[in-house]
Amino acid sequence: MVGDLIHISDKALDTQRVTELVASPAAGAIDVFIGTVRDSTQNKSVHRLEFESYDSMAIKEMAKIVNKASEKWPVIKMAIHHRKGVLDIGDVAVVIAVSSPHRKAAFEACQFAIDTLKETVPIWKKEVFDDGEVWVAAHP
């Protein structure tokens, strides 16, 4: 069910559960990408991140990524779960899991998914520092 495989949540993501969602007897590989909150950016200490999402469109754009990946690689199942709201250092911001018959396709499809997500999915993150805050990648 797409409703399970593609999800935006304001609660902590469950990496194990996302992995289980793509399990299949036909799978020889499951590749999982976990994006986590880093404590610094360009030598500046980060306190927390705040994610905002345009949920209805973000879900559609994530579904497009799954469809496109499935056209390019023999993907059995792909799940994309993204967090929104306030995240602390070490928190999981995104989990992408891909199953396929062999590992190469799983690796490649997973990388494609996270790279494309960062370019097309309408989700925004704000880094909060000691002395201010900045919307990531907003300016050239």
Added chain:
Amino acid sequence: MVKVKLFGIAKDIVSASYFETDSGITVNHLKQRIIDKHPSFSDLRSVLVAVNDEYALDDVVIDENDDVAIIPPVSGG
């Protein structure tokens, strides 16, 4: 009138989560209006418009019942 949703830095620039505009204008016209009114938008890496949850080209005409949003540069993941 059409309600235009704002997210991320767009929300901060306008200091609101949405604004209203006339229907019947094009996406390009909407972009011009918001840049004219809030010049900070021209400093952004990009300003895109979504109509009914899809990225819309400049010549798309905005209808009364469309779901419209300003999409500043995304930064998920």
